[in-house]
Amino acid sequence: MVTIADVARRANVSTATVSRVLNGLPGQASEETQQRVRAVARELQYVPNSIGRNLRRQESRSWTLLLPTIENPFVTQLSRGIEDVAQASGYGVLMGNTYDDPEKERAYLREAEMSRASGVLLTPTSDDVAIDTLLDLGVPVVSILRPLPTRSPNGADRKLDIVLNDTAETSRRGTQSLIERGCRRIACLPGLYEDHTDRLRYEGYKQALEENGLEVDLSLVHFSSVSEDLAPDVTRRLLQRKADAILVANSLTALGVIGSLKSLGLDLDHGPSLFSCDSASWMPILAPQMSTARQPAYDFGTTAANLLLDRLENPSIDPRTTVLESTIHQPVGHQGPATGP
Amino acid sequence: MVTIADVARRANVSTATVSRVLNGLPGQASEETQQRVRAVARELQYVPNSIGRNLRRQESRSWTLLLPTIENPFVTQLSRGIEDVAQASGYGVLMGNTYDDPEKERAYLREAEMSRASGVLLTPTSDDVAIDTLLDLGVPVVSILRPLPTRSPNGADRKLDIVLNDTAETSRRGTQSLIERGCRRIACLPGLYEDHTDRLRYEGYKQALEENGLEVDLSLVHFSSVSEDLAPDVTRRLLQRKADAILVANSLTALGVIGSLKSLGLDLDHGPSLFSCDSASWMPILAPQMSTARQPAYDFGTTAANLLLDRLENPSIDPRTTVLESTIHQPVGHQGPATGP
DNA sequence: ACTAAGAGCGTAATCGTTTACGGTAATCGA
DNA sequence: TCGATTACCGTAAACGATTACGCTCTTAGT
Numbered sequence: 170m171v172t173i174a175d176v177a178r179r180a181n182v183s184t185a186t187v188s189r190v191l192n193g194l195p196g197q198a199s200e201e202t203q204q205r206v207r208a209v210a211r212e213l214q215y216v217p218n219s220i221g222r223n224l225r226r227q228e229s230r231s232w233t234l235l236l237p238t239i240e241n242p243f244v245t246q247l248s249r250g251i252e253d254v255a256q257a258s259g260y261g262v263l264m265g266n267t268y269d270d271p272e273k274e275r276a277y278l279r280e281a282e283m284s285r286a287s288g289v290l291l292t293p294t295s296d297d298v299a300i301d302t303l304l305d306l307g308v309p310v311v312s313i314l315r316p317l318p319t320r321s322p323n324g325a326d327r328k329l330d331i332v333l334n335d336t337a338e339t340s341r342r343g344t345q346s347l348i349e350r351g352c353r354r355i356a357c358l359p360g361l362y363e364d365h366t367d368r369l370r371y372e373g374y375k376q377a378l379e380e381n382g383l384e385v386d387l388s389l390v391h392f393s394s395v396s397e398d399l400a401p402d403v404t405r406r407l408l409q410r411k412a413d414a415i416l417v418a419n420s421l422t423a424l425g426v427i428g429s430l431k432s433l434g435l436d437l438d439h440g441p442s443l444f445s446c447d448s449a450s451w452m453p454i455l456a457p458q459m460s461t462a463r464q465p466a467y468d469f470g471t472t473a474a475n476l477l478l479d480r481l482e483n484p485s486i487d488p489r490t491t492v493l494e495s496t497i498h499q500p501v502g503h504q505g506p507a508t509g510p
Numbered sequence: 511m512v513t514i515a516d517v518a519r520r521a522n523v524s525t526a527t528v529s530r531v532l533n534g535l536p537g538q539a540s541e542e543t544q545q546r547v548r549a550v551a552r553e554l555q556y557v558p559n560s561i562g563r564n565l566r567r568q569e570s571r572s573w574t575l576l577l578p579t580i581e582n583p584f585v586t587q588l589s590r591g592i593e594d595v596a597q598a599s600g601y602g603v604l605m606g607n608t609y610d611d612p613e614k615e616r617a618y619l620r621e622a623e624m625s626r627a628s629g630v631l632l633t634p635t636s637d638d639v640a641i642d643t644l645l646d647l648g649v650p651v652v653s654i655l656r657p658l659p660t661r662s663p664n665g666a667d668r669k670l671d672i673v674l675n676d677t678a679e680t681s682r683r684g685t686q687s688l689i690e691r692g693c694r695r696i697a698c699l700p701g702l703y704e705d706h707t708d709r710l711r712y713e714g715y716k717q718a719l720e721e722n723g724l725e726v727d728l729s730l731v732h733f734s735s736v737s738e739d740l741a742p743d744v745t746r747r748l749l750q751r752k753a754d755a756i757l758v759a760n761s762l763t764a765l766g767v768i769g770s771l772k773s774l775g776l777d778l779d780h781g782p783s784l785f786s787c788d789s790a791s792w793m794p795i796l797a798p799q800m801s802t803a804r805q806p807a808y809d810f811g812t813t814a815a816n817l818l819l820d821r822l823e824n825p826s827i828d829p830r831t832t833v834l835e836s837t838i839h840q841p842v843g844h845q846g847p848a849t850g851p
Numbered sequence: 852a853c854t855a856a857g858a859g860c861g862t863a864a865t866c867g868t869t870t871a872c873g874g875t876a877a878t879c880g881a
Numbered sequence: 882t883c884g885a886t887t888a889c890c891g892t893a894a895a896c897g898a899t900t901a902c903g904c905t906c907t908t909a910g911t
Contacts, residue, residue: 170647172867183891188869199889214643219624220565221867224896229561240586248580252607261621263604266593280602283560302555306511421792428795451762454769455796513897524861529899540859562897565866 171213180209191217223285231261232477233281235291236313237269242420242449243466247313250470251290258478260287269294282306288477293317304328309480311473315365319488330476331490332469336366336446339462339495340373343416343444346460346497348381352414352442354389356407358426360418362392367418370446374416386410400425401432407441408433414442420449420461427456448498462495469493512554521550532558564626572602573818574622576632577654578610583761583790584807588654591811592631599819601628610635623647629818634658645669650821652814656706660829671817672831673810677707677787680803680836681714682721684757684785687801687838689722693755693783695730697748699767701759703733708759711787715757727751741766742773748782749774755783761790768797789839803836810834 173191177184182202189197190206198206209215223229232255236244248264255262263286267274271294281289282302289303290311300310301321310317312331319327340359347355357374360367371390378385388410391403395417404426407415417423423445430440437443437458445452448461472491480486514532518525523543530538531547539547550556564570573596577585589605596603604627608615612635622630623643630644631652641651642662651658653672660668681700688696698715701708712731719726729751732744736758745767748756758764764786771781778784778799786793789802813832821827 170867173869174867184868185870185892186890189890192869197889202889214646216620216623216643216647218626218867220561220570220626221896222869224561224565224867224898225869227896239580239589240583242581245581245586249607261604262606263602265603266590279557282557285559285561302557305555306557424792424795428798451765454765457769511897514899515897525898526862526900527860530860533899538859543859559897562866563899565868565897566899568866 170218171215172218173215176206176210176213176215179213180206182206227285228287229285230259230287231263231284232288232290233277233284233286234262234264235267235274235277235289236264237292237294238266239264243447243464246466247470247473250467250472251474252470254471254474254478267292267294271295271298274298278303281308288481290473290477297322300329301325301327307484309477309484311477313469313473316490327488328480328484328486329488330473330480331488332473332476333490333492334464334469335492335494336369337373337376339446339497340370340416341377342373342497343446343460343462344374344377345381346499347414347416347442347444348377348383350414350442353383354386354410354412355383355414355416356389356391356410356412356441358391358393358395358403358415358417358422360392360422361394367392370416370418395422395425401429404429405433412441414444416444417446419447420445420452423452423456423459423461447495453498458500460497460499462497464495465493511559512556513559514556517547517551517554517556520554521547523547568626569628570626571600571628572604572625573629573631574618574625574627575603575605576608576615576618576630577605578633578635579607580605584788584805587807588811588814591808591813592815593811595812595815595819608633608635612636612639615639619644622649629822631814631818638663641670642666642668648825650818650825652818652821654810654814657831668829669821669825669827670829671814671821672829673814673817674831674833675805675810676833676835677710678714678717680787680838681711681757682718683714683838684787684801684803685715685718686722687840688755688757688783688785689718689724691755691783694724695727695751695753696724696755696757697730697732697751697753697782699732699734699736699744699756699758699763701733701763702735708733711757711759736763736766742770745770746774753782755785757785758787760788761786761793764793764797764800764802788836794839799841801838801840803838805836806834 173184173187177187186198186202187206190203191210234248234251236248239245252262265277267277274294278299286308288309290313292314293312296318303310304327310329312329314333316331316333317329319329321327344355357371359370359374362368375385389407389412393399395403415426417426423443426443430436437456443459445459445461448463452461472493476489514525514528518528527539527543528547531544532551575589575592577589580586593603606618608618615635619640627649629650631654633655634653637659644651645668651670653670655674657672657674658670660670662668685696698712700711700715703709716726730748730753736744756767758767764784767784771777778797784800786800786802789804793802813834817830
C-alpha cells in the first residue's frame with residue numbers, strides 16, 4: 170500500500186508537507202511544492218487511509234442508525250432523510266436492522282462504541298437500552314419514534330433528543346372523522362398490545378369514542394398484527410358484530426381487510442368505512458376512496474439528523490423532544506356508512 | 511477516554527497482557543491475571559477502540575454495499591440477505607444509496623477505498639465504474655443485478671464476481687404464458703429504454719413473440735417508467751389498439767394499470783390479462799388472479815455475500831457469474847382473454 | 852545437578868496520519 | 882547592517898491497539 174511517506178520520499182519533502190498539501194491547508198506550502206506533491210500523489214495513486222486519520226483525529230465522522238427493519242416503507246423514507254442531511258454535513262451513515270431484537274441492538278451499540286461513532290440515532294427496542302456508555306463517551310443519541318427516559322437507571326441526567334409522531338392524536342382524529350361520517354360501531358385493529366406505538370393508537374381511538382359519548386365495545390377491538398392469513402377471519406367476525414367502520418394500523422392491514430371484503434363480495438363502497446393510520450405510496454391508487462393519515466417520514470429523518478447536528482455543535486444544550494404531525498387525507502365527496510349485505 | 515494503558519496500569523500488568531487477555535488468546539496469561547485484568551476492565555468501563563485496532567490489523571472488517579435505492583422492496587430483501595451473512599461472519603455493512611447517480615457512486619467508492627473496506631458489493635450505475643483502484647488495493651468486488659466487464663479499460667484482467675437475475679428469460683416465459691393462455695396482441699411496458707435490465711425485459715418479450723410466429727407491434731410497446739399519472743393514458747391507448755394482454759415490468763406499474771382499468775370500468779376478470787415481472791409481497795392479496803414472476807431477492811443477497819466471502823478466503827479464484835432464476839406464479843384455473851367492452 | 856522446555860509476561864516497534872514546535876532563509880524596514 | 886517578520890518546511894510526538902521477540906522463573910527429565 171502506498172502511504173504518505175512514499176509520496177513524501179518521491180517528492181523530496183516531509184510527510185508533514187504532504188499532509189498539509191493534500192488537506193489543502195492554505196499558505197503552508199509554496200505553489201511549486203504543491204504542484205509536485207499533487208503530481209506524485211496522482212502518479213503513485215495514493216489513497217489516504219482514513220483509519221490512520223481517524224485515529225489521529227480521534228473521530229470517525231460517521232453515524233450509527235438503528236431501525237427495526239428496512240423492509241418498512243416508512244423506515245426507508247426516514248433513513249433517506251437522515252442520509253441526505255448526513256452527507257451534506259460530511260458524515261457517513263452505518264445503518265443496522267435490529268428487528269426489534271434487544272440482542273442485535275446491543276451488538277450494534279457496542280459496535281458504535283468501539284468504532285467511536287460521532288452520533289447514534291435509533292428506534293429503541295425498549296425503555297432500558299444501555300446508552301449511558303455512549304453518552305459518557307460523548308456520543309450524542311437521538312431516539313426516534315419511541316421515547317427514552319431522560320434519566321438513566323442510576324439517576325444521572327441524560328442529554329438526549331427525541332423525535333416522535335403524534336400516534337394517539339392521529340388515531341383520535343381518524344376515529345373522529347369516521348364518527349362525523351356517521352359511523353357508530355367502529356372497530357379497531359391497532360396492532361400489537363405489546364407495542365408502545367400500537368397501544369397509543371388504541372388510546373386515541375378510545376378517547377375519540379369517549380369524547381362523542383360512545384361506548385368502547387372490546388369485541389370490536391383486536392390487538393394483533395393482522396397478517397394476510399388472519400385478515401379474513403378477523404374481518405368476518407367484525408362484520409358479524411355489525412361494525413360499520415374499521416380503524417386499521419397500517420397499509421398492510423388495510424390491504425388484508427380490503428382483500429377479505431372482496432372475498433365476502435363487498436368493497437369499500439358497499440361495506441364498512443376504513444381508516445388507515447398510515448399510508449404507503451401505492452395506497453391511494455389502490456383504494457382512492459379510503460381515508461388515510463400520511464406520516465412525514467422523510468421529515469422525520471431530517472429532523473432527527475438536525476437535532477444530532479445541533480448537539481454535535483453544542484453538546485450542552487438541554488434535551489429536546491419534537492413531535493411531528495401527520496396529515497389526514499379524506500377522499501372528496503364520500504358518503505355515509507353503507508348498510509351490510 | 512480509558513485506554514488499554516489505563517487498564518494495564520491499574521492491573522499492574524503490561525498493555526500486551528491486557529490485549530492478550532481481552533482478545534482471549536489461550537494460555538498466554540495465568541488464570542489469576544486474567545481475572546484481575548477483566549475485573550479492572552469492567553471497573554473502568556473500558557471500551558476497545560476499533561480504530562486503533564483496525565490500524566494495527568490493517569483491515570476494517572466491514573463491507574460497503576451500494577444499491578440504487580433502499581426504497582425498492584427488492585433491494586431491502588437483498589440487503590437483508592447480505593446483512594445476515596455478513597453478521598454471521600463477523601463483518602459490518604455500510605450501505606449507501608446511489609440513486610443511480612455516478613457522482614454519488616464515485617463518492618461512496620472513494621470512501622470505501624479510504625476506509626479500507628474489506629469488500630464491496632454494488633449495483634453499478636454504468637459499465638465503466640472505476641473499481642480498479644479498489645481491486646489493486648486487494649478489495650474484492652461483487653457486481654449485483656448488472657454485469658461489469660471482467661477486463662479493465664487498460665486491458666488488465668479483473669477478478670470480480672457477478673450475480674444476475676434471468677430478466678430476459680423471465681420476460682420470455684411470462685410472454686409465453688400469456689400466449690398459451692390465448693392472448694395474441696400482447697403489450698409490453700418494460701421500463702426505461704436506457705436501463706440495461708429494462709431492455710433485457712423487452713428482448714425476452716420479443717423472443718417469445720418470434721418463437722411463436724407473432725409479429726412485434728411497436729405501438730404496443732411503451733418504454734418509460736409508468737407513473738401513476740401516466741398509467742391511465744397509456745392503458746387507454748393500449749386498449750384502443752386492441753391489446754388483449756399487458757406484460758409489465760414491476761408491481762408499481764401493475765398497480766397503475768389496475769387502477770386505470772378500474773377507472774375505465776374494467777378489472778382483471780373483464781379486461782386484458784396481466785403479467786408482472788416482479789411481485790411485491792402485497793401483490794397476491796391485491797390481485798390474486800394475476801400472473802407474476804417472483805424474484806429470489808433474499809437469496810440474491812446471500813449469494814452475493816457468499817461469493818465475497820469465498821474470495822476473501824482465496825483471492826486468486828477465477829471470476830464467477832451466477833444467474834438466479836425467478837419463479838412464475840400462475841393463478842389456478844384462470845380463463846382465456848376476455849373480450850373488450 | 853544440569854539442561855531443556857515451556858509458561859507467563861514485558862519491551863518496544865509498528866500501523867498511517869496529523870500537528871505542535873522549531874528551524875532556516877529570505878525579505879523588509881529603519 | 883542589524884533585527885524583526887514571514888514564508889516555507891522538517892522533526893518528532895502523538896493517537897490506541899497488536900504482536901514479534903526476548904527475558905525470567907518454574908518444572909521436568911536425565
